[in-house]
Amino acid sequence: MLRLAVLVSGNGSNMLAILDAYKKELLNNLVPVLCVADRPCKALERAAGWGLETVLLEGKHNGEKLTDALDRQLSERRIDIVALAGWLSIISGKLTRKWTGRMVNIHPSLLPEYGGKGMYGEYVHKAVLDAGKKQSGCTVHFVTDSIDGGKILGQSRVKVLKNDTAESLAARILIEEHRLYPKILADLAVDIRVHHR
């Protein structure tokens, strides 16, 4: 078995999709064991409600301190794979390097477009609409010290509709996120197991 930690800051719908996939035995040998939040949030309550161990790293929002606290949590719990699911803090390069190939994120655009610093939440969807794009979507990628810049593991596409608002587009993309993220994690769990043999 491989142990999964989910990192959250917000609503937690992707985390729930991952937990649901686990219950349905769709995550292969990957078992969610920990939810870490960098602020009090709905996702943390949802994780606790589900029965997952939760940790709140509140008050440590500056890069290095947060990274050190996170590092301790992940090693104490012998985590194998880390999934950022709406996590908003920057994790410093020291930790992303330690987790090369084992830390992943989901982003609500077709990276490399509309990623990077400041590109999160509605800013992403507004930028897509302002640019008159015909398509958007979501991307699961490895986390590196370049924000949203790590190797792409999978994408889902969504058509941008004529009357879309940032909100309506975000909602349609989120449905795809919930399909894509568990699938990529399940694949990664197999890859990592094979790799470590």
Ligand code: GRF
């Ligand atoms: C998602 O759109 C995800 O792509 C982005 O943050 C949002 C998190 O939503 N990184 P939720 O907290 O999983 O509902």
